[in-house]
Amino acid sequence: xxxxxxxxxxxxxxxxxxxxxxxxxxxxxxxxxxxxxxxxxxxxxxxxxxxxxxxxxxxxxxxxxxxxxxxxxxxxxxxxxxxxxxxxxxxxxxxxxxxxxxxxxxxxxxxxxxxxxxxxxxxxxxxxxxxxxxxxxxxxxxxxxxxxxxxxxxxxxxxxxxxxxxxxxxxxxxxxxxxxxxxxxxxxxxxxxxxxxxxxxxxxxxxxxxxxxxxxxxxxxxxxxxxxxxxxxxxxxxxxxxxxxxxxxxxxxxxxxxxxxxxxxxxxxxxxxxxxxxxxxxxxxxxxxxxxxxxxxxxxxxxxxxxxxxxxxxxxxxxxxxxxxxxxxxxxxxxxxxxxxxxxxxxxxxxxxxxxxxxxxxxxxxxxxxxxxxxxxxxxxxxxxxxxxxxxxxxxxxxxxxxxxxxxxxxxxxxxxxxxxxxxxxxxxxxxxxxxxxxxxxxxxxxxxxxxxxxxxxxxxxxxxxxxxxxxxxxxxxxxxxxxxxxxxxxxxxxxxxxxxxxxxxxxxxxxxxxxxxxxxxxxxxxxxx
Numbered sequence: 001x002x003x004x005x006x007x008x009x010x011x012x013x014x015x016x017x018x019x020x021x022x023x024x025x026x027x028x029x030x031x032x033x034x035x036x037x038x039x040x041x042x043x044x045x046x047x048x049x050x051x052x053x054x055x056x057x058x059x060x061x062x063x064x065x066x067x068x069x070x071x072x073x074x075x076x077x078x079x080x081x082x083x084x085x086x087x088x089x090x091x092x093x094x095x096x097x098x099x100x101x102x103x104x105x106x107x108x109x110x111x112x113x114x115x116x117x118x119x120x121x122x123x124x125x126x127x128x129x130x131x132x133x134x135x136x137x138x139x140x141x142x143x144x145x146x147x148x149x150x151x152x153x154x155x156x157x158x159x160x161x162x163x164x165x166x167x168x169x170x171x172x173x174x175x176x177x178x179x180x181x182x183x184x185x186x187x188x189x190x191x192x193x194x195x196x197x198x199x200x201x202x203x204x205x206x207x208x209x210x211x212x213x214x215x216x217x218x219x220x221x222x223x224x225x226x227x228x229x230x231x232x233x234x235x236x237x238x239x240x241x242x243x244x245x246x247x248x249x250x251x252x253x254x255x256x257x258x259x260x261x262x263x264x265x266x267x268x269x270x271x272x273x274x275x276x277x278x279x280x281x282x283x284x285x286x287x288x289x290x291x292x293x294x295x296x297x298x299x300x301x302x303x304x305x306x307x308x309x310x311x312x313x314x315x316x317x318x319x320x321x322x323x324x325x326x327x328x329x330x331x332x333x334x335x336x337x338x339x340x341x342x343x344x345x346x347x348x349x350x351x352x353x354x355x356x357x358x359x360x361x362x363x364x365x366x367x368x369x370x371x372x373x374x375x376x377x378x379x380x381x382x383x384x385x386x387x388x389x390x391x392x393x394x395x396x397x398x399x400x401x402x403x404x405x406x407x408x409x410x411x412x413x414x415x416x417x418x419x420x421x422x423x424x425x426x427x428x429x430x431x432x433x434x435x436x437x438x439x440x441x442x443x444x445x446x447x448x449x450x451x452x453x454x455x456x457x458x459x460x461x462x463x464x465x466x467x468x469x470x471x472x473x474x475x476x477x478x479x480x481x482x483x484x485x486x487x488x489x490x491x492x493x494x495x496x497x498x499x500x501x502x503x504x505x506x507x508x509x510x511x512x513x514x515x516x517x518x519x520x521x522x523x524x525x526x527x528x529x530x
Contacts, residue, residue, distance in 0.1 A: 005096040007085055019089065023495040026090040028488045033480065034062040034092050036132045042124055045112045053109070055101035060109050061128060062091045063101070068474055069481030071457030078103060114469050123469075129476050133309060133483060134336040140487070142309050143302040144337030148345040149329055150447040151322050152455055153285055154471070155292040155462045158274040163250070163264075164214050167221050168202035170246040170275040171228075174239040178232075185231040193224055215261065222251045222259045242278045269319045279468040281317035292318050292463065295475045296325040297450050298333050301345060301443050307486045310450060311336050313479045315472040322349040327358050343367060345444035348433075353422075356429075369441050371430045378410060378417065380424045387424075453482050 001008070008016055021027065039057040046053055053060075066087070067077045080087040081100045093100070101109075117123050137144065161169065175183075175198055183191065206214060225247050232240070249271040252260045269282045273291040280292050298312040311333035314325055326346070334341055341364055348370035359366040378398065379390045389398040389410050401409045408419040454475065455461055465471050 002095045002097070007089070007094055007096060010096070019085065023491055024086075025488050026086040028491055029062075029066075029090040029484055030092055032136060032484050032487050033065060033132060034058050034090070036135050037061050037128060038131050041127050041131065042113075044120075045109075045116060045124070053105075055105050055109075056092075057109075059091050059093070060101055060106060061125070063106065064110070064125075064473075065477050065480050065484075066090065068457075068477040069484070074103070078106075113473070117469055123472065123476075125473050125476050129313075129480050130332070130336055132480060133311060136483060136487065137300075137309055137311075137336055138338065140306055140309075140490070142300055142305050142307070142337075144300050144311065144333065144339045144341060146301045146343040146345065146443065147298050147311070147330065147333055147341055148301045148444045148447040149296060149298045149325065149350060150347065150444070150451050151294050151296040151325065151349075152451045153283060153290045153292065153294050153318055153461070154455060154458065155290050155460075156274070156277045156280040156471075157463055157466055158277050158280070158291060160289075160291065161274060162206050162214075164206050164218055164221075165202040166272070166274065167218060167225070167246060167250055168197065168200070168205075170239075170243050170272075171221065171225055172198050173275045174228075174237075174243040177237060177239045178235065182232050182235045183228070186227065190224060190227055193220075194228075197221070197224070218250075218261050219259065222247065222261060226251070226253065226259050239275070242272065242275050245278065246272050246275070270317065277466040279317060281319035283318035290318050293468065293471045294318050294320055294322075295454060295471075296322070296329060297447065297454065297479065298329040299447060299450055300337075301446065307490045308446075309483050309486065310479045313475050315468070315475050317468070322346075323352040323355055326350050326352075326355045330358075330362075330364070345369070345440075345447075347444060351429075367436055367440055367444070368433050369436075369444050371426075371433055375430075376427060378419075380408070380419055380427055382421075382424050450482065454478055 007019065011019055018024065022031075035058075037058045042053075042057050063077060063081060066072075066080075067074070070076075070080075072080070078100065081091065081093075082088075088094075088098070088100075113124055136142070171194075175194065183194070186194070205217065209217065225243065229244055229247060249267060250262055252262055254260055271282070272278045273280055273282050282289070282291050283294070284290075294316050296312075296314045296316075297310055299310045300308045302308075312329045314329060314332075316324075326344070330341060330344065341362075343365045344359060345367045346369070348368050351368055351371065356366065375392075377391065377393050379392050380400070381388050387400045387402070387408055389400045389408075390396070391398050398410045403409055403418070406421075408424075410417050410419075457478075458464070463471055463474065465474055
């Protein structure tokens, strides 16, 4: 703090008490987030020749967290960092003349983090989150014996394109971003056709055309794209790679028939959904279509914890199944926790044979709140000697026959039905899940509050960013903020309880004083009357 430009000297007594209060959000953020950031984690971004960064890394990372925590724009972020005293205090800027990183420095820092991830696969902000969270877990003695998980599908900030619009816009985007000399090998006829496609509005074409006309136009468009790809081989760009990938996913090249449009059922959910965000996937969940990303959160859930902390956040294209998050989320969380994880609470979407094997080998109780799929009509049980089958609809026992191939067969009204040992194991697991005590099953439910807070600043569950990495760091920064808010509520709760204890003590002393002096006053009056 400066003797002349320190903030304290310029505030009133009341304002100073708020500014210095260690139990308020700005001081908690500085203590629990900014002060914990290990700047050496970001050393790979700076070489000996380029020198050190021209702004504190802690301030830059703190600004990124505050931006996503507050859900504000970049303009509002820099306005607060320059003129909001509490915002500045949260970043450790305690003097009036402490400078804020410039916009160019801030954007270059974010860009360098992204390029480093693309080059090495290492997310420095994720490492920073883990380092901050581990310190918080240790300092507040957060138990990690129990974890709970849930995921959230968040749509990418893109329009929903029809198949024709996707192919057309991929071509137009490539054409507009490519120097025109690269198209010199195309014939005049193809150049004219390309020019007409560039001027066309694909949404209008789809609206005005029949299904057969759209299919025909898709075929013509595929032929033109194939010619472009074959003629432009020396040029490489992101848009060129996207165009090639879209062509590969939407068309087949056959020697006899030429360029053929693939059937809809042959198009993978992992195919490109938009040339503006080629990394997002498609997924249909709960009768809703999403083109975007899936975010998975793991957090502690021990009953005796002062507060529960998010220990891991993962981001993947929307097509990734929830059960694929279980093992990495558990492994990443265990690195931060002081206790061995012994319980995991999830919903039925996290079930898989691999996860059952993994948790069993690690000595973890894997509690599922449900089981995907309809309840089977035929209920099979197996012991060392016999297999029984109950028709739950008719409530009668059905004869089971073991086939030479090791399967089990029953006779139904429509023929024969076969079962395997794996299907029987699933039925046993379904029964075990149904028998889990309600108080244990309910432990998973509160993670939905974390999911809600993750997506709270978004409109209609649509992300503000495009691209996998930008969405990944958004989720990490948002979860860092959520952990800070939980710690702040815990600290504020302690301060409130202590204040109430002090007030109760003062009240007790005051009442005792009044009662004693009241008796003394009455005694004095009696003596005076005598």
